[in-house]
Amino acid sequence: MLINAVNIPTSFVIIGFLYLILPIMTWIVLNGQRSSLVSLWCGGGLSIGSGLLLISLRGFVPDWATFLLANLLIFTGYLFRIQSLRLHLTLPSWPTRWMVFAFLMFIVVFESIHLGLGDALLRTEFVFLYNVVMNLMLSLLAWRIGRRYGSSNASFIFVTYLLGGLIMMLRLIALLKGEVQADVMVANIMTTQAGIIGLIGTIATHFGYIGMTMDHLVKNETKIKTDKLVALRQSQQVIAQLDRQRSLGALSASLGHEINQPLTAILANTQIAKRVINKEPVNSAQLQNLLDKIIHNTRRANLIIERIRSFIKPANMEMGIVKVGSLVRDTVLYIKEEAMIHHIAIVFDIDNGELLVKGDVIQLSQVLLNLFRNAIEVLKQNTPRRLTISVKHIENVIVTTISDTGSGLSEEALKRAGEAFYTTKADGLGLGLSISKSIIESHHGQLLISNNEEGGACFKICLPALYHQGKLELF
Amino acid sequence: MIAVVDDDPEIADALSTWMGILGFETTVHGSAEKLLAWLQSNGNKTSRRVKGDNVSSCPLKAAILDINLPGINGIELAHKLRKQYRDLPMVLITALRHDEVQSLGSLPLGVSFIRKPFDLDVLEGILFQSKD
Known part of the structure; x- marks a missing residue:
């Protein structure tokens, strides 16, 4: 059918x-x-x-x-x-x-x-x-x-x-x-x-x-x-690494100078010790003193090496208590040589007292370094050449201001600064500020960019103060 | 009296100790301005006119100057000292590279620099060679 x-x-x-x-x-x-x-x-x-x-x-x-x-x-x-x-x-x-x-x-x-x-x-x-x-x-x-x-x-x-x-x-x-x-x-x-x-x-x-x-x-x-x-994600890591290496290249000169300081002291003290030991009677107290200085300067050299190492190594956030005042002064050491060569005056205006924030000391120093280096690049092409760095405790915020006497930022640059890959530098990657911004934001802070009234750019790093109203602020 | 100008107290201290061993007194300063101020107040006491010549007499036997100083740098300081004291033996010490030193300007006549870290014997040789 x-x-x-x-x-x-x-x-x-x-x-x-x-x-x-x-x-x-x-x-x-x-x-x-x-x-x-x-x-x-x-x-x-x-x-x-x-x-x-x-x-x-x-x-x-x-x-x-x-x-x-x-x-x-x-x-x-x-x-x-x-x-x-x-x-x-x-x-x-x-x-x-x-x-x-x-x-x-x-x-x-x-x-x-x-x-x-x-x-x-x-x-x-x-x-x-x-x-x-x-x-x-x-x-x-x-x-x-x-x-x-x-x-x-x-x-x-x-x-x-x-x-x-x-x-x-x-x-x-x-x-x-x-x-x-x-x-x-x-x-x-x-x-x-x-x-x-x-x-x-x-x-x-x-x-x-x-x-x-x-x-x-x-x-x-x-x-x-x-x-x-x-x-x-991979390219971001690579870029961050590249940026670090690029900064590192520029910094290596400064770091070289930096490490020569304790080495000079070590060498001088050792040579002095040799003379002291050859002189009868041996002044053992002086010898002891010289050896202490050698030990101290060796540790100093080691600290500098550690600083370089932590800068090269892509580190995860390691939150700790950061003394912003000291951090600013320590970080300036990296650019001191360059500033001097280019006749750039560095003026500090740092509040007395404890300027404490919670954060990753290495990441924060990277941000400072980036802003300092940007300022130096700008100041090289301008006069007068003054870099003013202030750290103030304003209400519950630790405000670090990095202000230069350069040409300042154009309206477009002000609007777009901090955007990834936006740069006004011929050889820039346009990542420094965007990385800095994200680091500060990951610290629950803000990076403010403006121009000074009297000219020049002004960068403000605002971070929540660790202690305020007598209480420990956890974030 | 030997002047030691270095903003790194560890190095200034070592140089001062070494000069002490050699039998010299030292005046140690952390910046060019401080040495100039010291000379202002101490130099006048010993200044005198020699045969109508306007050369001020120098309270210093020699000067060891770091180049990388806050404010007036070591090279500028050396120029100032040379203007005032024609025969003052000076040596500049620095961690800067050769080209970096050159970019800061020319050195005064008869003044050379040695790079950190340096051998004390070399520094001694340069500083006192004119006297030997």
Whole structure:
């Protein structure tokens, strides 16, 4: 009954039309993602659809069209779809010359069977054979996609092509055994099953494909976003490191001078000690005193080395109690030499008393150093050359002001200063201030940038005072 | 009396001790301005006119001057001292590189500099070579 219910040519027409409509629909749904993968899939569908329609018109169109051309179209459609799924798996697509070769070989084999041997049964067997192979290949590729990307939609394609392949295989076996007729247009249980599965399968594969591509897309987008984030984070680290190294290069001269001071004292005291020891009677008290000085200066040298080391090492925040006044004075040591060479006067105005904040001493000194170095760069090109550094305890805030007598900042620079990659320096990266800003903000403070009334730029580092109203402020 | 000007008290102290061992008294200062002020108040006491010449007599036998000083730097100080005391042996000490010293200006005639850290014997040689 079922056999009679399904008219074979009709089902070919329906499936053929579905194969024309669904690829176009897929193409429209995946609008915006019309990559070569989708084009190959949809193009392949159109090709198969045309082939199926030509088969359904058997008897109405010339034999060459319903046999050779129809099968060529279907075969090419399969090749395109395989190509598409291979690309989904990021496998290399088959080279075009292979495709052309397969295409030509198909014609040769098909026509030699048809014209050469005149064997219609063998030709049908060949048609089923390539259908089995192509269906199983597509099903295998879809299975791999499903496994790799965890896409359940790919399993629609997998199941459909697997069933299609198996039914064709059974049909082929039956053909080989001589159990069924070669003509596909004659209804029997096999062609009927193939028709039904073809109908459902056609719809399933196309919806499966849309779903799979969407899954893939979403995953890809997420992956791209994650990759971008990771890359950004890495580049930020690299840039921070670069910036540190760049500053370090500029600082190394200063640090070199710095370390020579205790070394000079050590060398002098050692030489004096040698003289004292050679003089009878040995003044052991003086000798003791000299050795103490040598020890003290060795420790001093070691402290300087530690400072350099902590500057090179990308450190995590290590919060502690920071004496801002001393930190400012200590950090100025790094730029003292440079300031002197360029005749820049450094004026301090530091409040008495404890100017304490909670923070990372290394990060805060980096901020100070950055602001000092910026000021020196500007002052080099201006006169008068004065750098005023004040630290004030104003209400509950410790305000460190770094003010120069340079040319000040333009309106645009005032607006954009502190923005990453914005720089007015020819060789600048535009990161110093933005890094400084984020360091101060991570200390619950603020970095304010303005111009002085009398000219020159003014940077204010505002940090919450550690003790106020007699209570320890924790943040 | 030997003048030692260095803003690093550790170095100033070591140089002063060493001069003491050599049998000299020292006057130690942390800046050029302080030495100039000291000379102002101590120099006049010993200044005298020699055969109508306007050269002030120097209370110092020699001066060891650091270049990198707050305010007036060591080279400027050496120029000022040279103007006032033609024969005062001076030596500049510095942690600066050669080119950095040059960028600060030329040194007064007969004054050389040695880089930190230095050998005391070398410093002694330069400082007292004119006397030998």
